[in-house]
Amino acid sequence: MTIIDEGRPRNAVTREVHGFLTRDGITPRELRRIAKEEISAYPSVSFGAGTAVAVTGTDGQFQIETAQGQIFAAKKILFAVGMKDEPLDIPGLEEVYGKSAFVCPYCDGWELREQSLVVINKGAELMHFAPLISGWTNRFTVCTNGPDELTDAEREEFRRNRVSLYDSPILHIDSSDGIVQQVVLEDGTIVPCTGIFFKPELVTGSKLPRTIGCQITEWGTVVVDDFGKTNVPGIYSAGDAASRTHQAVAAASMGAFVAAVINNELNTKAWRKNL
Ligand SMILES: Cc1cc2nc3c(=O)[nH]c(=O)nc-3n(C[C@H](O)[C@H](O)[C@H](O)COP(=O)(O)OP(=O)(O)OC[C@H]3O[C@@H](n4cnc5c(N)ncnc54)[C@H](O)[C@@H]3O)c2cc1C
Numbered sequence: 220m221t222i223i224d225e226g227r228p229r230n231a232v233t234r235e236v237h238g239f240l241t242r243d244g245i246t247p248r249e250l251r252r253i254a255k256e257e258i259s260a261y262p263s264v265s266f267g268a269g270t271a272v273a274v275t276g277t278d279g280q281f282q283i284e285t286a287q288g289q290i291f292a293a294k295k296i297l298f299a300v301g302m303k304d305e306p307l308d309i310p311g312l313e314e315v316y317g318k319s320a321f322v323c324p325y326c327d328g329w330e331l332r333e334q335s336l337v338v339i340n341k342g343a344e345l346m347h348f349a350p351l352i353s354g355w356t357n358r359f360t361v362c363t364n365g366p367d368e369l370t371d372a373e374r375e376e377f378r379r380n381r382v383s384l385y386d387s388p389i390l391h392i393d394s395s396d397g398i399v400q401q402v403v404l405e406d407g408t409i410v411p412c413t414g415i416f417f418k419p420e421l422v423t424g425s426k427l428p429r430t431i432g433c434q435i436t437e438w439g440t441v442v443v444d445d446f447g448k449t450n451v452p453g454i455y456s457a458g459d460a461a462s463r464t465h466q467a468v469a470a471a472s473m474g475a476f477v478a479a480v481i482n483n484e485l486n487t488k489a490w491r492k493n494l
Contacts, residue, residue, distance in 0.1 A: 220263060220264045221264075221265050221293070222258070222264065222265070222266050222267065223268075223269060223270075223271045223285060224266070225270040226251075226268070228247060228251065229301045229304065229465075230247045231248075232316055232317030232318075233247060233317035233318070233321075233327075234246060234317065234318060235330075236250055237326050237327060237330065238325065238326060238466055238467070239468045239471075240468065267285065267289055267291060269285035269289060272285060272286045273427075273430075274296060274427055274430070274431045277453065278295075278454075280292075281293045281294070281296050281453065294453070294485060295453050295454070295481045295484070296453065296455070297447070297456065297457060297474075297477060297481060298425070298427065298428045298441060298449075298454065298455070298456040298457075298460055299460060299470070299474050300427065300428070300460045301460055301470075302422065302440070303421070303423070304419035304421060305419055305420040305421070305422055306419050307364070307417060309364070309391070309392060310391040310392065311391045311392030311393060311394060314392075314397060315394045315397055315398070315399045315415065318398065319394070319398045319415065320392075320399060320414070320415035320416070321415070322418065322419055323466070324351045324352050324354075324416060325466065326466065328351075328354070329355065331355060331356065331414040331416075332356055333355070333356050333358070334356055334413045334414050335356075335358045335359070335360075335411060335412045335413055335414075336352065336356055336358065336359040336413070336414045337359065337361075337362055337399075337402045337412045337415050337416075338361045338362070338416050338417070339362050339364055339389070339402075339415060339416070339417035339418075340363070340418050341364065341365065341366070341367045341368050341369075341386075342367070342369070345363075345367075345373075346369075346373055348418065349361065349376075349380075352416055353380065353382075359382060360382065360384075360412070361377065361382060361383065361385070362385050362387075362402055362410065364388055364389045365388050366386055367386050369384075385408055385410065387405045387408060388404065388405045389402055389403070389404055389405070390405050392415070398413065399412055399413060399414060400412075402415070422439055423435070423439045423440070423441075423460060425460075428441045428449065431451055431454060432450070432451050433450060433454060434450045438463070440459075440460060440461055440462065441461045443461045446476075446477065446480045447461065447476065447477030448480075455477050455480070456477075457470070457474040457478075458471075461473070
């Protein structure tokens with residue numbers, strides 16, 4: 220088995236991985252280092268550093284080419300290419316992203332509990348996001364960064380929960396050493412806070428699954444069945460790239476399961492050949 224990895228995981232911007240039992244608080248870099256060290260103990264696995272840029276062939280006879288000019292042959296392919304966040308175009312957000320501005324309350328909500336937060340979102344997702352965040356703090360303010368897309372009934376939910384909604388565009392975010400201090404709006408409003416949750420645009424980690432003919436969902440993930448199989452025979456997908464549950468432990472679990480599915484198929488095929 221060959222692992223081709225260009226080494227740009229989605230959580231590279233953040234300082235700690237949370238919610239990965241036995242590794243809570245570890246840096247993303249250290250988690251990957253340990254994973255690589257443990258995998259390296261198995262001589263049947265090799266690493267091909269680089270970016271896969273082309274996949275050709277069919278089930279049992281694939282070829283993968285990297286930008287660095289290497290060519291690998293494979294009977295099966297597992298795309299664990301992740302998803303990428305396209306951060307919002309707000310001055311100052313990049314400085315705090317992954318340090319005090321996060322995308323997932325289940326990853327970083329505990330660390331920001333009971334703090335004054337700003338939630339940046341404007342539409343239907345806000346109605347999912349706001350109740351979630353209220354489980355960790357009731358001191359949060361919503362900045363919709365332009366006119367909101369809420370119904371009157373939805374605005375009423377915020378009023379009843381005493382959560383302020385500001386719809387003036389965000390001018391900039393002030394911070395110190397990655398920790399947000401305040402969000403400044405165009406109309407002059409200043410919202411002091413120590414953390415931010417926002418919803419970035421998510422795009423697939425690689426165009427390769429689409430290029431080889433894999434079906435893609437409307438939210439950009441690869442369509443797979445319960446066994447991680449795509450519609451293209453011999454091609455599988457796991458992790459963020461093939462799921463709406465975006466957490467490291469869930470990605471690892473799905474990857475382990477789909478790897479077993481592939482291994483089982485290869486062993487069964489080899490076994491039947493001898494009949
Ligand atoms: C700010 C932030 C904080 C987060 N915090 C947490 C947290 O605390 N806890 C948690 O559980 N989750 C957290 N997550 C989510 C977590 O990062 C993802 O769920 C997890 O990384 C998914 O793992 P994956 O292996 O599917 O994808 P990734 O970790 O993104 O790995 C995909 C890999 O594939 C490589 N790749 C892609 N295309 C190619 C190609 N063509 N050729 C070669 N290599 C390629 C990439 O470079 C990358 O190394 C966070 C995410 C963000 C953005």
